[in-house]
Amino acid sequence: MTRNMPCILNIALACAAWLASPALTMNASGRQLSSSRTVWDGVYTEEQATRGQTQYMQTCAACHAKDLRGGSVVPSLVEESFSFLFGGASVGELFSRIQRLMPSDRPNSLSSQSYCDIVAFILQSNKFPSGAKELDADLETLRRITVTTKQPEAQATQPQAQPMDRFVTVNGLRIHYLDWGADGKPPLIMLHGIGRVAHTFDHIATHFNKNYHVMAVDMRGHGESGWDPQGDYLVEDYVKDIEGLAQQLQLRNIVIWGNSTGGRVAQVFAGLHPDLTAAVISEDVGPERPREIADGVTSRIKQEDEKGWASEDELFAQLKAGNARTSDDVLRAYAHYGSKHRPDGRIIWKRDPKIGNGFVPTELWRFVSQIKSPIIYILGGRSTIVPAETQQVLKKTLSQVQIVTMPGLGHYPSEENPTDFLAIVDRFLAETSAAK
Ligand code: HEC
Numbered sequence: 001m002t003r004n005m006p007c008i009l010n011i012a013l014a015c016a017a018w019l020a021s022p023a024l025t026m027n028a029s030g031r032q033l034s035s036s037r038t039v040w041d042g043v044y045t046e047e048q049a050t051r052g053q054t055q056y057m058q059t060c061a062a063c064h065a066k067d068l069r070g071g072s073v074v075p076s077l078v079e080e081s082f083s084f085l086f087g088g089a090s091v092g093e094l095f096s097r098i099q100r101l102m103p104s105d106r107p108n109s110l111s112s113q114s115y116c117d118i119v120a121f122i123l124q125s126n127k128f129p130s131g132a133k134e135l136d137a138d139l140e141t142l143r144r145i146t147v148t149t150k151q152p153e154a155q156a157t158q159p160q161a162q163p164m165d166r167f168v169t170v171n172g173l174r175i176h177y178l179d180w181g182a183d184g185k186p187p188l189i190m191l192h193g194i195g196r197v198a199h200t201f202d203h204i205a206t207h208f209n210k211n212y213h214v215m216a217v218d219m220r221g222h223g224e225s226g227w228d229p230q231g232d233y234l235v236e237d238y239v240k241d242i243e244g245l246a247q248q249l250q251l252r253n254i255v256i257w258g259n260s261t262g263g264r265v266a267q268v269f270a271g272l273h274p275d276l277t278a279a280v281i282s283e284d285v286g287p288e289r290p291r292e293i294a295d296g297v298t299s300r301i302k303q304e305d306e307k308g309w310a311s312e313d314e315l316f317a318q319l320k321a322g323n324a325r326t327s328d329d330v331l332r333a334y335a336h337y338g339s340k341h342r343p344d345g346r347i348i349w350k351r352d353p354k355i356g357n358g359f360v361p362t363e364l365w366r367f368v369s370q371i372k373s374p375i376i377y378i379l380g381g382r383s384t385i386v387p388a389e390t391q392q393v394l395k396k397t398l399s400q401v402q403i404v405t406m407p408g409l410g411h412y413p414s415e416e417n418p419t420d421f422l423a424i425v426d427r428f429l430a431e432t433s434a435a436k
Contacts, residue, residue, distance in 0.1 A: 029047060038146045039091065040132020044120035046169055049130065053122030055114050059103050068125050078125050081399030083149040091135070092143030112137040129248055132169055157273050158182065159209040163202075163216070165224065170244025174222035177245070180205045180214035186278060187251045188212035189242065193260025194297070194353055194410075197223035198338035203330050204414060207422055212255065217245065220263065221352035223337060234357030238265045239272065252276055255429065259283035259412055264364060270375065271367030279432045280375040281425060284396065284411050287360040288388035293385065305353055308346035315339055315347055325409070325416040369397050374432045376402040378424055380409035380416070402428065 037043065063074045070076040075085065086094050099115045101107050110118075116137040124130065126149075136142070147172040163178035178198045188208050190201045196215035205214045218225040219238050230235065242265060246254060254278065255278050258266035263285035270277040274409040316335040317329075323331060340350040375398060379386050386403075388392075394401050404424055406413045 003288075037144060039097050039123055040148070042129045043091065043145050044130055044135040045133065046122055046130045047172070048117050048120040049124035052117035052119070055110070056118050056121050057111065060118065063104070068122070076231075077122050082126050084161040086147045087149050088141045089147050091119060091145040092139050094147060095142050096124070096139060107178060111175040112397040117282055127250060130169055132174060135359070152352040153224040159206070161206065162206065168245050168248050170241050170248065173220050173226035173228060173241065175220065175226065175241050175245060178216040178217040180209040180216070181207050182213045185211060185213045186253045186255065188214045188255045188257065190214065190311060191242070191256070191258035191262030191265050192216070192222070193217060193262055194355060195222070195338070195349060196334065197338045197350070199223070199329065199333045200415070202333050203327070204304045204418055204422060212242075217242070219265070221355045226352070227352040231352070231354035231357045233355045235261070235264045235268055235358065235362060235364065237358065239268045242269050243273070246276060253278045255279045255281070257281035257283070258285070259414065260285050264289070264362065267371065268364055268367040270373055271370035274370060274372035277371075279372045279373050279429065280371065281374065281428070282377045283414055284378065284380050284383050284385055285376065285389050287362050287364040288390060291361045299355045301353050306343055308348045308424045310346060312336060312339060312347055317401065323415070326412070330415045365397070371398060374400055374428070376404065376424070376428045378413055378421065379403065380411055380413045381405050382409060383411050385411065
């Protein structure tokens with residue numbers, strides 16, 4: 001991982017963008033022939049589906065019902081009925097049939113755009129994923145998207161030695177995550193701390209992706225994910241994004257792991273969604289963030305962005321000086337994927353300076369007390385962030401809680417001593433799945 005990496009990364013991103021666009025093939029005369037796009041490729045946006053929903057409720061729900069399940073003489077527009085009617089057809093066909101025939105009492109009475117939005121809503125109701133671009137009301141384009149209710153083979157992935165870059169659009173933001181493969185296995189979501197990036201889990205992700213579908217998320221404002229225009233970066237805001245991700249990918253039985261701020265997000269998610277959560281790993285963080293810790297982050301962010309570093313190597317050297325126990329690989333990944341070039345060429349962190357807004361005194365007991373799944377807090381012995389009194393309250397609040405302290409370590413035990421940390425997690429997860 002040296003300084004020429006940004007080029008490789010750019011090429012990889014360009015390729016990802018290219019792959020996401022319709023794959024057109026040309027015949028000998030250069031005419032565009034066909035495409036391999038299906039409804040699984042994220043062909044509409046959430047916003048569009050919301051517009052379509054409003055239109056549907058006004059125009060279609062009286063006959064097809066609010067839940068789209070139809071009635072005695074009106075077909076359901078979801079599930080088997082939908083695949084029976086449209087499986088193997090194109091979205092263009094779906095669109096033009098609706099436009100030509102519906103509403104049955106006054107066909108073709110809406111604008112093409114409205115019909116298109118309704119189609120987006122029907123796709124969403126059939127649990128096809130949303131994407132970054134709206135469904136285009138152009139019939140030719142729509143004809144090149146196939147309706148297939150079977151998720152394509154390519155999406156049922158193998159464990160990866162290198163992650164795939166994937167995105168979901170939730171709450172108006174594009175959220176990037178690293179997909180380490182093994183889709184179909186129980187999901188394991190990894191959430192980083194403030195100012196960090198998904199790639200800081202690279203050194204441990206492959207330890208889990210034989211048994212879990214590992215997804216390491218760039219939280220909003222960080223890494224490749226979008227920045228919130230209002231600067232909303234409270235724990236609850238990050239949680240909304242994970243809820244959106246879980247919903248779009250239809251995740252259940254989730255093992256959720258976070259360090260630092262990511263650990264707070266994990267605790268809140270687990271408290272709000274006991275039905276979706278299989279286990280929680282909270283790395284050196286509890287339900288409270290006292291003022292001493294909250295203070296000073298915004299000014300540090302500002303200082304860092306003003307000063308910057310001459311090179312990635314210089315940033316790495318600074319990280320190394322402050323994290324002597326952490327291996328070079330981990331810190332190199334952090335410095336590389338967590339930074340970007342300022343216009344003048346200096347290196348700064350790749351994160352929204354407004355993330356400091358969310359770094360305020362925080363108290364999450366009302367969520368934590370609702371956690372029903374197994375939960376383990378793995379703390380660094382030198383870290384003071386979860387004091388003995390708080391540990392006592394945790395034990396009183398959650399009868400199932402486990403608290404393990406790793407002597408001599410600081411705020412990121414999984415980075416400082418991955419071997420012992422992983423042994424603790426393996427034991428915890430083995431118990432968790434045995435208890436089911
Ligand atoms: C007045 C009642 C009524 C309204 C309003 C209505 N539909 Fe229908 N729809 C039906 C009936 C009845 C059928 C089945 C008979 C048929 O295929 O014509 C049907 C069939 C369909 C089909 C299947 C068509 C096919 O290819 O066989 C779709 C898709 C559909 N409706 C979508 C919609 C949408 C979208 C709207 C709103 C824009 C809508 N409908 C409004 C009564 C209605």
